[in-house]
Amino acid sequence: MTNEKPLVLLINNLETISHLFVNSLKLFFGDRIQMEAHFGLQPITQEQMNQADLILLSDIKLLDDQPKPPAHVPILVARRTIDLNNLDRLMDLKPGTRCLFVSNTLEMVEGAIELLRHLGFAHLSFIPYVPGTSTPLPKKEEVDYAVCHGLPELIPAHFDRIIELGHRPLDLTTIFDIARLLDLSPEKANLYTAEFISDFVRLGRKLTNSVRNERQLNEKLESVLDAVHEGIIATDASGNITVMNAEAEKILKLSTHESIGKRVQDVLPEFQVHMVLESHVEAVNQLTPFRNLYLLVSQVPMMLDGHVLGLVISFQDVTKVQQLEQEIRKKSTQLGLMTKYSFDHIIGCSPSTQANRLVAMKLAESDFTILITGENGTGKEVFAQAIHQHSIRRDGPFVPVNFAGLTESLVESELFGYEEGSFTGARKGGKMGLFELAHNGTIFLDEIGDAPLSIQASLLRVLQERQVMRVGGHRVIPINVRVIAATNRNLVEMIQRGTFREDLYYRLNVLPLKIPALRDRGEDIMVLINYFLQKKNKVLTFSPDVEELLLKYSWPGNIRELENFIHYAVVIAEGNRVELCHLPEQILLAASSATMPSEPEDLEETIDFLSRHGALHEYMSILQILASCSKRQERIGRQTLNALLPVPMTDAQIRQRLHYLSRTGCIEVGNKKQGTRLSAYGFTLLEKWKARV
Numbered sequence: 001m002t003n004e005k006p007l008v009l010l011i012n013n014l015e016t017i018s019h020l021f022v023n024s025l026k027l028f029f030g031d032r033i034q035m036e037a038h039f040g041l042q043p044i045t046q047e048q049m050n051q052a053d054l055i056l057l058s059d060i061k062l063l064d065d066q067p068k069p070p071a072h073v074p075i076l077v078a079r080r081t082i083d084l085n086n087l088d089r090l091m092d093l094k095p096g097t098r099c100l101f102v103s104n105t106l107e108m109v110e111g112a113i114e115l116l117r118h119l120g121f122a123h124l125s126f127i128p129y130v131p132g133t134s135t136p137l138p139k140k141e142e143v144d145y146a147v148c149h150g151l152p153e154l155i156p157a158h159f160d161r162i163i164e165l166g167h168r169p170l171d172l173t174t175i176f177d178i179a180r181l182l183d184l185s186p187e188k189a190n191l192y193t194a195e196f197i198s199d200f201v202r203l204g205r206k207l208t209n210s211v212r213n214e215r216q217l218n219e220k221l222e223s224v225l226d227a228v229h230e231g232i233i234a235t236d237a238s239g240n241i242t243v244m245n246a247e248a249e250k251i252l253k254l255s256t257h258e259s260i261g262k263r264v265q266d267v268l269p270e271f272q273v274h275m276v277l278e279s280h281v282e283a284v285n286q287l288t289p290f291r292n293l294y295l296l297v298s299q300v301p302m303m304l305d306g307h308v309l310g311l312v313i314s315f316q317d318v319t320k321v322q323q324l325e326q327e328i329r330k331k332s333t334q335l336g337l338m339t340k341y342s343f344d345h346i347i348g349c350s351p352s353t354q355a356n357r358l359v360a361m362k363l364a365e366s367d368f369t370i371l372i373t374g375e376n377g378t379g380k381e382v383f384a385q386a387i388h389q390h391s392i393r394r395d396g397p398f399v400p401v402n403f404a405g406l407t408e409s410l411v412e413s414e415l416f417g418y419e420e421g422s423f424t425g426a427r428k429g430g431k432m433g434l435f436e437l438a439h440n441g442t443i444f445l446d447e448i449g450d451a452p453l454s455i456q457a458s459l460l461r462v463l464q465e466r467q468v469m470r471v472g473g474h475r476v477i478p479i480n481v482r483v484i485a486a487t488n489r490n491l492v493e494m495i496q497r498g499t500f501r502e503d504l505y506y507r508l509n510v511l512p513l514k515i516p517a518l519r520d521r522g523e524d525i526m527v528l529i530n531y532f533l534q535k536k537n538k539v540l541t542f543s544p545d546v547e548e549l550l551l552k553y554s555w556p557g558n559i560r561e562l563e564n565f566i567h568y569a570v571v572i573a574e575g576n577r578v579e580l581c582h583l584p585e586q587i588l589l590a591a592s593s594a595t596m597p598s599e600p601e602d603l604e605e606t607i608d609f610l611s612r613h614g615a616l617h618e619y620m621s622i623l624q625i626l627a628s629c630s631k632r633q634e635r636i637g638r639q640t641l642n643a644l645l646p647v648p649m650t651d652a653q654i655r656q657r658l659h660y661l662s663r664t665g666c667i668e669v670g671n672k673k674q675g676t677r678l679s680a681y682g683f684t685l686l687e688k689w690k691a692r693v
């Protein structure tokens with residue numbers, strides 16, 4: 001080098017750009033370099049070329065008409081970025097807005113358009129225009145705005161709507177290249193970086209307001225967006241604060257004005273920055289108590305050629321998140337997101353129950369999807385909970401979803417959540433879906449056979465991609481959940497009828513678990529009866545004929561029905577002894593084969609009979625309502641029944657339907673006070689009909 005201070009020769013075609021470069025370099029290198037700026041048509045001598053330690057130019061063509069620089073002098077073509085502060089006017093433009101982009105060379109125009117597209121403005125329609133070249137000039141009405149980076153004088157006078165983006169400053173990578181080529185320790189680089197960060201932050205803040213619905217934000221701008229929600233502090237190598245954004249000011253309740261220039265160690269001792277400054281190793285997402293807040297702090301050293309230039313500290317206030325998490329935990333217990341059952345609660349000594357318990361324990365150790373099949377009340381959910389309890393996810397949530405209880409319109413938003421404003425009535429702040437709620441835990445998809453086809457498609461996607469998108473949202477949310485599905489339907493038959501997706505079935509049926517009906521595991525009946533009695537702290541004995549009947553009965557409601565029977569027996573039995581006369585009607589009825597038609601002809605006959613005496617679906621709606629009441633061991637009157645029907649009937653109609661249901665043995669109609677209830681035969685008929693549709 002010819003001089004103590006390296007000399008940078010700047011060659012530009014415009015004075016304004018030349019100033020911009022000089023200012024950037026001054027900011028970065030202070031007075032440790034000398035600069036000689038040439039612009040426009042000013043001639044450069046060979047001697048000036050020879051004295052330079054570095055030549056920086058905005059366009060390599062500018063050297064064409066100049067003396068040749070010596071071979072040892074590095075030549076750098078400046079990479080330029082966009083002045084982020086001027087971008088907001090472009091952000092307000094609607095997709096498809098026609099923008100005439102004007103500059104003095106085609107390269108400049110094309111480079112700028114490419115950068116803008118890259119920055120997420122691909123939705124605007126740019127028309128390049130360079131006066132005096134072959135680029136055609138469109139008519140005024142074909143253009144909405146004329147856009148330029150400086151040089152507004154190049155825009156033809158009749159275009160009156162102009163967006164001036166300002167000159168493009170030097171890109172940070174160019175600054176770093178200069179530092180490297182001149183072997184300078186870049187002590188003010190952090191200041192430049194800080195300036196840049198604060199511009200980014202400012203831009204990001206604008207973005208949050210104007211580009212909310214733009215999907216085309218590229219990664220860079222997304223990270224800007226993220227930055228906006230964070231507090232950012234940058235320091236120099238000794239920890240002096242050089243920048244602090246508004247969010248930081250807000251979170252820390254410190255004024256930027258008073259903090260700039262002070263040592264971050266003194267202002268924020270809680271952050272313990274000396275560790276990162278000394279070790280040069282970043283510290284990410286540290287939960288840091290700060291006064292009465294919890295902050296999630298990341299500290300990243302800015303390095304150049306092994307030197308630390310400073311530190312960027314970003315942080316978020318997660319006090320609310322912490323509280324929220326606690327609240328969710330609290331609520332999860334109330335909502336039943338915690339499991340009640342473990343394998344110890346699975347009672348039964350039949351070979352099938354014992355085998356299933358062992359199989360399920362094995363399944364619990366894997367993380368694959370499980371499909372549990374079995375009739376109503378056989379204990380599918382009990383098994384699902386026990387599996388969750390026994391798995392590595394036991395400390396995570398267990399989220400049950402019952403598809404039978406969800407209307408089609410609700411299913412999607414319940415499962416996947418929604419963003420604020422995505423539909424009328426959408427809650428402020430949006431809502432988390434059940435899949436998100438089950439993150440790191442297990443989701444139990446109960447009665448999966450009742451899921452509408454449209455939802456089956458969405459479920460399949462979630463199972464394949466392990467991510468969800470909220471209704472009305474643009475973000476994909478990765479989820480880590482184990483899926484356990486259950487059904488009492490015959491899914492294979494449903495596939496054949498086209499009501500269940502085959503691909504979803506194979507996704508779910510990875511590990512199948514079949515729970516037999518209670519009637520097929522007679523050994524469990526008395527064991528379960530004793531268990532339920534014990535739970536109620538009661539002792540009952542059963543006469544031999546009662547015991548025989550209980551073993552003979554078909555228990556269409558399975559263990560749930562058995563449990564209900566025990567509640568009933570405890571109330572009804574005189575003393576501790578249960579005799580035949582204490583048994584509920586449906587059990588007694590089932591005992592008499594005369595009143596209990598045999599499968600399957602009679603069921604078909606009954607269905608046929610009913611369909612000749614009215615609409616079959618009306619009969620089935622009645623049976624369905626009675627079935628849900630009988631699960632709760634309730635009887636129901638005509639009026640209540642009518643109120644629960646999807647389409648109300650006249651009293652005469654309902655009377656008639658009940659009459660035929662009673663004649664075929666599907667229901668038992670008691671006196672006024674006793675109301676109506678479903679018989680075991682009715683249960684079977686309903687199941688059969690359900691499996692058909």
Ligand SMILES: Nc1ncnc2c1ncn2[C@@H]1O[C@H](COP(=O)(O)OP(=O)(O)OP(=O)(O)O)[C@@H](O)[C@H]1O
Pocket residue numbers: 345346347348374375376377378379380381382383446488559560563
């Ligand atoms: N093996 C078992 N030991 C003890 N209790 C059981 C067992 N299986 C089921 N139960 C009890 O039976 C009732 C019904 O069980 P669960 O809800 O798991 O059945 P399900 O098959 O999921 O029913 P549905 O298909 O109607 O949702 C529960 O109250 C549960 O306590």
